[in-house]
Every structure is written in structure tokens, then in C-alpha cells.
Amino acid sequence: MDFLQHHIESIIFCSTKPVSQQDIGLVMNEMFDTILPEDDISKCLSNLVAKYKDDVYPFYIIFSGGGYQFLTKPAYQASIGIFLKQKSKKRLSTTAMETLSIIAYKQPISKSSIEQIRGVNCDYAIQKLLDKELIEIKGKADSPGKPVLYGSSEKFMDYFGINHISELPMPKDFSTDENTIGESVT
Secondary structure (H helix, E strand, C coil): CHHHHHHHHHHHHHCCCCECHHHHHHHHHHHHCCCCCHHHHHHHHHHHHHHCCCCCCCEEEEEECCEEEEEECHHHHHHHHHHHHHHHHCCCCHHHHHHHHHHHHHCCEEHHHHHHHHCCCCHHHHHHHHHCCCEEEEEECCCCCCCEEEEECHHHHHHCCCCCHHHCCCHHHCCCHHHCCCCCCC
């Protein structure tokens, strides 16, 4: 029973929204290639709800919105609120994201080349990206004036969950038939 309970717990943990007992049952049935009794799943869910009521855990499992989900206990609301507020301050502006995208795909690249692509000055965006350590100076170009060349950093790789720049999605990965205008005539 612990084995089943651990699988159910992991499903609830990884879900971003409430998971119904029926959905849990479907996953377990497919995983074990058999139909598990509803009572076994229900008992595991009850055990998990009881387990996380203990004050040892800062979160608990509740039944809400037609399913089960992990939520932080109300006693920790203040610290979570501060964390989320600080995290939202760390988000990149549209300008910074555009600049970062150009640097990531065209690196190593000079500031003047970035500005030529964007059509506007990007001093502030580059400085913010350097401050956040998402980009770094990769060297100087051999062209007149020896402009500084920028490229992505290790922190950039970590931030976007990639190990190598070749893992970035290609522009063709973003185009779908849903993005076309009008109907095709055959």
C-alpha cells in the first residue's frame, strides 16, 4: 500500500492544479496494467491527507476544486507573499527579453548590432542583463573601434534550463498552422 501511496503522492505533488481521484485511478490503472479498487486509492488519499495535517510539514493536501492538491499552510502565508513579491521584481521586462533573445541567438554580438536589429538604443537593457549575470562580455570584435561582444552566461543556461546554446528552440519551432491567417484554398 505504501508503494501505491508514494505514486499517488508524487502525482499530486507534480500537478499544477487539483487532481481528481478518477484521474489518479486512470494513471495508476495504466501504470500497473490492472484495474485498482477505488477503495485502495481512496484509502491512500485519506492517509496522505492525514499525514500532511501534522505540524511537521509547512504544507498539506486538501480536496478543493474537485481534486487533491498540495497547498502551503496559512501560517506561512506571510513568507510566501514576500517571496513571490521579490520574485516578481526579478522578472525581465519585454525590452530585456528581446535584447537577451537577440544575444542568445546571435552571439557573440556587439551592442550596435543588437541596436540595429531592435531599432532602438539598448544600453539600459544590456546593463540590466549584465547586472543579473544573464549575459557576459565574450571579448572584442576585430572591426574598427573594437566593440565589446556579448554572449549568454552559465546563469542564463541555468535560468532557462538548458545545458548548451544549441538547445534553444529554433524560430521554426514556434510557427504552427494555428498562426496562419485565412483559409488555404485547395
